[in-house]
Amino acid sequence: MAGRSGLLSCVGSKKDERAGMQIQLNGRSKEVATGATVADLLVELELDSRTLAVERNLELAPRTEHAATQLAEGDRIEIVTLVGGG
Amino acid sequence: MPTETLTADSLTIGTHTLASRLIVGTGKYSTYEQMGESLAASGTDCITVAIRRERLIDAEGNNLLDFIDTSRYTLLPNTAGCFNADDAVRVAKLGREILLGIENPGADWVKLECLADTRTLLPDPVATIDATERLVADGFQVLVYTSDDPIVARRLKEAGAASVMPAGSPIGSGQGVLNPNNIRICLEYLKEGDPDYPVIVDAGVGGASDVAAAMELGVDGVLLNTAVAHAADPVLMAEAMQHGIKAGRKSYLAGRIPKKLYATASSPEEGAITARPR
Numbered sequence: 001m002a003g004r005s006g007l008l009s010c011v012g013s014k015k016d017e018r019a020g021m022q023i024q025l026n027g028r029s030k031e032v033a034t035g036a037t038v039a040d041l042l043v044e045l046e047l048d049s050r051t052l053a054v055e056r057n058l059e060l061a062p063r064t065e066h067a068a069t070q071l072a073e074g075d076r077i078e079i080v081t082l083v084g085g086g
Numbered sequence: 087m088p089t090e091t092l093t094a095d096s097l098t099i100g101t102h103t104l105a106s107r108l109i110v111g112t113g114k115y116s117t118y119e120q121m122g123e124s125l126a127a128s129g130t131d132c133i134t135v136a137i138r139r140e141r142l143i144d145a146e147g148n149n150l151l152d153f154i155d156t157s158r159y160t161l162l163p164n165t166a167g168c169f170n171a172d173d174a175v176r177v178a179k180l181g182r183e184i185l186l187g188i189e190n191p192g193a194d195w196v197k198l199e200c201l202a203d204t205r206t207l208l209p210d211p212v213a214t215i216d217a218t219e220r221l222v223a224d225g226f227q228v229l230v231y232t233s234d235d236p237i238v239a240r241r242l243k244e245a246g247a248a249s250v251m252p253a254g255s256p257i258g259s260g261q262g263v264l265n266p267n268n269i270r271i272c273l274e275y276l277k278e279g280d281p282d283y284p285v286i287v288d289a290g291v292g293g294a295s296d297v298a299a300a301m302e303l304g305v306d307g308v309l310l311n312t313a314v315a316h317a318a319d320p321v322l323m324a325e326a327m328q329h330g331i332k333a334g335r336k337s338y339l340a341g342r343i344p345k346k347l348y349a350t351a352s353s354p355e356e357g358a359i360t361a362r363p364r
Binding site for chain 1: 113136138149166183188289310
């Protein structure tokens, strides 16, 4: 992880060294602070964790563990909710 | 007396007992308001929902949950859009997580769809059986969408499905029950020595007559979506579906007459004052 921070700065990060990791969020690239947790991400996105589910690298990240689940460079995160369907 | 019995004619699937034998989908309505009115008019107390990415960009996006009284409906999350067992299991777990979050009783069940092909939306029977086994092992009550193949239906029950749900015809096609004989054989196989095992026709319904015809075969319920959502008047069609369910159920319980090739007169021959042809 630390080894890739140099690469990230090339990508054009204008922030301080805290702004450090690139993840895939719902299929799009997103930068998150190093050490950010799933719970931090949901707060940033202003989402209510009760009405959604989070998957990290194809594994469910249970709601009860959001605060303890740290994101890592390159994580594939899916945040899903309910929509109309048959 | 029979009327009293029929009023309390509920549908039990696994640990869930539903007041209505009609399960209605929440997709494809032109507005959320129209969806809400249609669901109410259908008399259902169980509605299906799909799992999709949160729209992170569209801040104005309304959430389905803003338009559903989750204390009134048991939600049945589906795995629509899954084309292999791995994805179906993933999506089922995500659905369970969401329903646990909103404290809906539907958290412990799933409508399993494991499709083979985008043109027909027919199920992949091998992947469907695999996913059923895995979800049952994970504690899900699995209501499984399948074709009307009686042998696959039997395999799915053996795999532990809480309900086997054969399609009447392809999803959204409105063709009704194309092969009632296969549905009959499914019913025979699935209910042999287990008459209360719930069998639901899922998909293919076009109008209320299709619902009634399915119920008259002896299935325990019907799951539909497009037939209501895309009707010219969805709310009115939803009401028609409610009547279709009840009419078909009563007709089944009443025991319809067998089909015969020739006529039998309803009025007595005896005492007729008219001449009869030879």
